[in-house]
Ligand code: KG4
């Protein structure tokens with residue numbers, strides 16, 4: 566079984582061909598980074614226009630790289646939400662057109678489910694497993710019970726972790742996207758303890774006995790540190806230390822709530838015959854400091870640790886193709902009048918959180 570996956574929900578125009586053995590036959594990701602960088606963030610209308618301009622070429626390249634033709638496909642999957650609706654529509658309509666012309670099933674995929682199921686594409690892990698999904702728009706702890714069945718046990722009440730990286734980077738004058746640039750800058754810090762002592766940052770929600778997060782106060786604390794520096798420009802040496810302190814704090818917050826979630830998961834779903842899996846996914850999962858801390862934590866809880874290879878941690882078409890394959894193998898596909906969904910929670914039954922809005 567071979568499926569084409571299309572991803573256009575943010576600033577990557579991506580297409581990939583994957584087979585049911587989990588072999589990625591092609592994986593084309595065209596980043597719009599340079600286009601958006603001058604604006605310090607993604608501009609939805611410009612993103613949509615860029616997707617429209619490049620989508621045909623990206624799909625053609627994915628088919629060619631996989632050494633197949635459209636008639637070899639058993640299905641075509643596209644991100645149908647959540648995300649920037651203009652971009653989502655372009656990927657979704659392209660997939661529907663291919664499905665219609667070649668008379669193959671169409672699958673409308675939840676972008677977040679794509680990130681979550683990447684661990685099954687790469688490491689073949691079994692349900693149920695615990696997931697920390699950390700991206701630019703979401704920070705959630707979820708239990709993946711079975712295909713299509715996800716129980717949210719924690720979420721951010723305000724900004725997502727990636728958003729905190731991005732907004733803090735902007736405050737420090739680092740270019741978009743903030744996460745990778747903060748990680749790169751923090752690597753230059755030779756004395757972590759001194760950085761943490763010089764720039765203390767709060768741990769919002771730390772003592773709340775739940776798995777929810779809050780990151781907006783952290784961004785404000787970064788701004789106050791920047792504002793309170795002696796008059797004159799922020800020196801590069803300050804940016805190095807502040808980047809380091811922020812990265813360490815975000816890793817600590819994510820680990821603290823993940824540890825709580827691990828206890829809860831093991832208590833509710835255990836005992837297990839073999840160690841259960843802990844998965845971290847989404848763009849922020851590329852961060853090595855965060856990975857390392859979460860890996861140690863999983864070990865302490867006798868859980869196996871799974872993070873996608875860097876090529877699959879950001880947005881890509883392979884995760885969408887794989888999610889499509891999983892649903893197709895399960896006998897599911899979607900009608901051609903399937904509607905795009907700018908908001909599409911993985912756990913629609915999850916109780917709303919005060920202030921969480923779209924991130925719930
Ligand atoms: O999953 P993703 O590619 O797109 C969304 O669905 O949001 O995640 C993008 C987010 C951005 O906020 C970016 O700054 C963050 O992931 N990110 C990182 C790193 N690489 C990407 N954050 C921290 N460290 C990184 N190395």
Ligand code: ZN
Pocket residue numbers: 676680700847848879880
């Ligand atoms: Zn994403």
